[in-house]
Amino acid sequence: MKKTIMALSALLLASPVFAATTHATDDTVATAHEGAHTAKEKLHQTQHQGEEMKLKSEHAAEGKSDNLSSKASEGTQKAWDKTKEGSEKGWNATKEGTEKGWNKTKEGASDLKNKVSE
DSSP: OHHHHHHHHHHHHHHHHHHHHHHHHHHHHHHHHHHHHHHHHHHHHHHHHHHHHHHHHHHHHTTOTTOHHHHHHHHHHHHHHHHHHHHHHHHHHHHHHHHHHHHHHHHHHHHHHHHHHO
């Protein structure tokens, strides 16, 4: 019985340390997400530039580079790429916001649990 009480007391005393570790981990994860998003954005921008250049070169090879339909096609491709990038940024922001909200909920539940157990 004494060992159980001592173990429980030690666990309750250590819980703020676990909470601090979780918070630091959340910050680290947020920083990693930011870096990943930046890298992903740059990759997609490079891919889109490659697609645009490929389309332009195809049009030039066909002798249609000054053609109105070719310019419209290239403009449409560029607009589509911007739309995809914007959608991805929005999705990432939504996902991160949800993750932050969930983490706050977990922290609040943990804090409430600690207050109740005190």
